[in-house]
Amino acid sequence: MKKILLLITLVISLAVFGQESIDFQNTGFKEILAKAKKEKKLVFMDAYATWCGPCKLMEKNIFPQKSVREYYNANFINSRFDMEKGEGREIARKYGIRSYPSFLFLNGDGEVVMKSYGYMDENQFLSLAKEANNPKLKSGSYKEQFEKGENDPEFLMNMIRLYAESDYELAKKASERFFAGKKEPLTREDVGLLLYFLKSPTDPNYKIFTERKNEIANVMSEDVYNQFDVNIKLSKVMENSVDQKTGIINDGYFMTNAVPLVGKTEAETALNRLKVIYYPNIGNFGGYEKAALEYYKKSENFDPEELLKAAWLFSEHIDNKESLAKASEWAEKSVIKSETSENTYILAKLYSKIGKTENAKMYAELSMHLAETQGKDASLAKKLLENLK
Template sequence: MKKTLTLLFLFIFLISFSQESINFENTTFKEVLAKAKREKKLIFMDAYASWCGPCKLMEKNVFPLAAVKEYYNANFINARFDMEIGEGREIAQKYQIRSYPSFLFLNGDGDVVMKNFGYMGGEDFIAIAKEANNPLLVNSNPKALFEKGESDPAFLLNMMRQNAQTDYELAKKVSERYFKVKKDQELTRDDIGMLLYFLKSPSDPNYQVFKDRKANIVKEMSEDIYNQFDVNIKISKVMESSLDQNTGVINDDYFYKNAIPLVGKAEAETALNRMKVIYYPNVGNFKEYEKAALIYYKNADDFDPEELLKAAWIFSEHVDDKISLKKAEVWAEKSVMKSENAENTYILAKIYAKTGKKDNAKIYAEMSKNIAQQQGKDSSAATQLLQSLK
């Protein structure tokens, strides 16, 4: 009797333990695929690494949540593989898994229905599962479904996201169908982001959506930003062609010749300088950046102080002309006037030092050092600047 009770308690313990988390299959990937096909379910795969902290936190904090295990156990064939041992290495290579944890939703043929990654809370973890769990995808390849004309909005949205980085042209075609389906519905902020991501030219079918839905889009962004997007869309190909790939320099003459007929002289000039202040710092051409920034930020009151501070920082690091640096003083001062912090006071101090305003430089370098120390931040840059000003 005692032995029977012991076995019974052990059995109950094992059942309760198995329900402590998502029920992961303890078998090969091939067998997981076969089971998914047999039961007409999608596969959820936790692709992890033994050393990965966020992976352990998901296992400890999220997988055991009642709502999580209930949804995943009811709707998926669940599997876990360490991507650095055994067949996990082949899986990692096949699905190009480079960050952990990665979460894959696959059909029985091994096609990716959805892919996500990183630590997330229970609600978000269930949300991605619900998004992936489209009955259309259980037995069908997403691309084949699309080619057959599938127009389910959730399916199209998911397909756009999954292919945006790996097959841009396919994702762009999917986006065109998606926005046709959404023609009588309000666009969400995410929808607008997708629309703009795939919109490169006025000849794109979605450009008409952009124009027709202006009122909807302007609810999510200012009209000024909408107009900036409109200008950039109209001249995006001109921008691309105006960049000399050999020298890395933008050909102003070519740009103006082709852009002015599309958007007018004033818009073309603004767009060109906006392009330059984004492009030139990234390629290390600070002489051209200096010229463009002085034109683009001429009316400093039209710009956010944080954008001006970024320009001031680049000038403090890479510009020596004192007349140019005087302009950067104004940009940095606007940020400091809005709210003093360790970063903007340091940048202003550095610019003052370069323009010969030693006393001002000392005041703001000291301020930067004190703010940094009070907030537990690194104050070494401000300290070094103070020492150089002695």
């Protein structure tokens, strides 16, 4: 009899324990959205994977917390989906979920209101929910509220963060409204967002950039401010200089329009920088070679990793030995800073193309050794060594 009572007690305890957590709906995604729309609530979605350690810790340590479960159960339609099974696969594709756990707050139309990821403590997880639980977003999307003229700073900031990557133009419009109404001093984050959406002197945010120069310069220094100003002024000239059909950059047009803005020296540097960025993307490696040799002439002014990228492009696409010799100098700067399987391979390949066979063998062997000890793919270095025999 005691054993039966103990078993009953255990079963009851387990049942109670099972209820002491967020109340996740056990229905399909469409039904969850419909319920959220009907009840004018947001959907909270825990997007997890069965192998994810932090996901299990959230389920064990945070979801059962009294403050958490009470707030989430009262304010959201809660759901959980394994992103690697069933409906979860389509949800992961739709919302671009690549990190686990991911936490999504959706309105009844399935639009993301707030998104975050990673393990959180109780206070962080509650703060996230309260930030997402904006009453204005329960019955309408961000886009609808924005079109109606919503100008609440917190609303606009959330909208900027949400759409910065998925809908740049919409986020840019939200930033323009945000900064037009911004009366308080600009924070470092504000300045970062302002510059992220500032591409041309014709942008509305450029007026903010110039009118609040002193504030911005205090955040980034006046020299950096002036450099940004140069880049902004040149951005439209750069855009108009490129023939999108032929891929040809009109040097004459660029210099004619850029020199009055920034002077001849800065204009020439900017033109070469444009070619270095643009030409590899369209396969114009002849134009890239000429521009890179000029742009990286004073290589001591550049980060070794940027030089290494240029050296790699030369090793892959350029055959002129003088140019390759210069590229090997760029690769050497990266190797001197820190030897990796990647930079030693690039240097070995450059040496092999200019006839420095012994040096090429030495760095190919080093690249292979580094790759093998770090569990990386050493096949390229091995192949290069075979060709050098």
